[in-house]
Amino acid sequence: MIKTNLSIAAVALGLSSQAQEALWWKTPTVSPEINPDKTVTFRLKAPKASKVEVTGDFLPKEVLKGKSKIEVPGKAELVEGENGIWEYTTPTPLMPELYSYSFIVDGLKTTDPSNVYLTRDVVTTSNIFLVDGPQSNLYAVNKVPHGTVSKVWFNCKTTGNDRRLTVYTPAGYEKGKDKYPVLYLLHGMGGDEEAWITLGRVAQIMDNLIAQGKAKPMIVVMPNGNVDQQAAAGYAPTGFITPTIELPHTMDGTFETSFPEIVKFIDDTYRTNARKSARAIAGLSMGGFHSMHISKEYPELFDYVGLFSASVGFKGRAESSIYQNCEEKIKRQFALKPALYWISIGKEDFLYKENVEFRKFLDKNKFNYFYLETDDGHIWKNWRTYLCLFAQKAFIPSNK
């Protein structure tokens, strides 16, 4: 009988030589450690470093020097202990939330090698950790039925290329026969079709809300709103090394014009309830701008509209019929009485004033909308919260 020397082979089995190296080097450093009192300890082994900092959205913000006073997450210094392991513990417990962080070693940003899961926000890769609580638990993978997340391509005639979408279908979709309402969920200018599903934790939020009976089972469609970008990095025909933020056809009306084609593709491909009363569109920042313009341009398509920290200007970055006669188009949209027109924004958001102006316009015309104002600014914490609340109002026609 053939024997395998598993005692030798086991560690190396299925690992590439690069991975073997990683295990070889691997130290048992635990980081981050969420302590029983909800303070959090960060550790990094860096024996040759002279300065190690942690930066993340759990720290008080700093204002960058420069004209436009951009606020960025603060930093805290780790202290070197035994064996070159640096450590920092937050002075106070952290509120329940999903946080992101990075280390800065001698001025160079790096991720935490002890924390395997990484998320990418535009061009920045960060680690995340969860401090559990009633709201943040919606972002966790719990023992509830899980929906399916698919990366789907469709050939778009308006833009003349293949485009990648992320689609969430709720648990039970594959084996059932029901038709589902659809939420179209749009990312911001720096994002792509992966932003909402990774940073926004859409699958976990929807799994949990649906299991708790707080949201209707629905399909969530997350297209790529930068029409020059066929797909996120690694999945685009332009190759792997694509750290560009130059996106020529963004906010020039093309994406908005292509939207009925996306809706048709989804209605043709999935078991959707293809009615206005079963269609929602919402987005963050530029995605809110898109949601406003698309829903006013095609008022027969969407009954639920969500503007999350949205740019709510009437002008795009290029001439387009989409950005003409906006007031008249919005009046026509409201004449059809949308079931929900949602606006939410953080008090510190750089788009706050723009939203005040937009609401004045809506108020002047006595248009009915829902308004939510939260703390903080233009951050994913707010967008996850808005999605959790919006999803509980979607497809429930209490407003008509």
Next chain:
Amino acid sequence: MIKTNLSIAAVALGLSSQAQEALWWKTPTVSPEINPDKTVTFRLKAPKASKVEVTGDFLPKEVLKGKSKIEVPGKAELVEGENGIWEYTTPTPLMPELYSYSFIVDGLKTTDPSNVYLTRDVVTTSNIFLVDGPQSNLYAVNKVPHGTVSKVWFNCKTTGNDRRLTVYTPAGYEKGKDKYPVLYLLHGMGGDEEAWITLGRVAQIMDNLIAQGKAKPMIVVMPNGNVDQQAAAGYAPTGFITPTIELPHTMDGTFETSFPEIVKFIDDTYRTNARKSARAIAGLSMGGFHSMHISKEYPELFDYVGLFSASVGFKGRAESSIYQNCEEKIKRQFALKPALYWISIGKEDFLYKENVEFRKFLDKNKFNYFYLETDDGHIWKNWRTYLCLFAQKAFIPSNK
């Protein structure tokens, strides 16, 4: 009319404060740069560093000191130029291939901030780049119809938990009515349901081979073969901080025993051709071990079997009926004349001798199999190559 100050707002639109920071800090460093002569230049801005190295599978291997002489990718030193930008260019052109690399700054491994797309191999995160050529072009996203990649959960009665699978369905699946053959593709011990689709570039390989008419349109199912791991990091109920490689129920017979349930789930959920002649099972390393044991245990299920750099021992890590009477079970399997029994391994693989022994056993019994020997060892380069070749032989019954 409401105006948006897009000239100010555009850069920040849709970016979290952390991302704003990233753009603020962003330098126009291009890295890696694939030069016209196919040499490759790496660059990193690190003004405070005293030593910067690059490590990757494009460099000659080094042997780690220690008892077991593990080979790891070599290192090369970058040289500091203007503005703290360090640089290294390979002395010779690189052969067409998909390569992975990391930087080492003063002894600390880090990814390349100029290269957005990252891949994770067990616990190691690396950047990748492609040097284009006839074979490596199969790993690129080309202008061909693209299949769908889904993350699907199923409730497994054998293991008593919910388990996550990656499923590739070929272009045209959603709107067609055809029934498809299914390839079950299994990862190694350190892997999970994301390994083949990211490091193995399965979707791109299958899209390209199918478009070229070189492989039959097929569904590819990639389960998680470590039964204590419900899903990859970030998607498991155990939370985000899970850098463990302790996997108690791995190679103890449980995964093999649960396999008919996986096949039934797939046949119930997708439009499959649910016959032996339309089912293949293949895997790398531990996944090859699983493929050998599953195919001999359930010889009525699979007509095509692929053992890629496989551990081909008859004993598992625990007592299980799966690992009993293996010779008799393999004889029964070959009596049913599998359409393809494939074995491939690199000459430098640490499992090479084990495969020699296994082939002696097959030869002694005059069992018909296909054998391929390549250069190199236990690495993804080989596994991608094996998949490309195996997929072209799958579901074509020339061997009976």
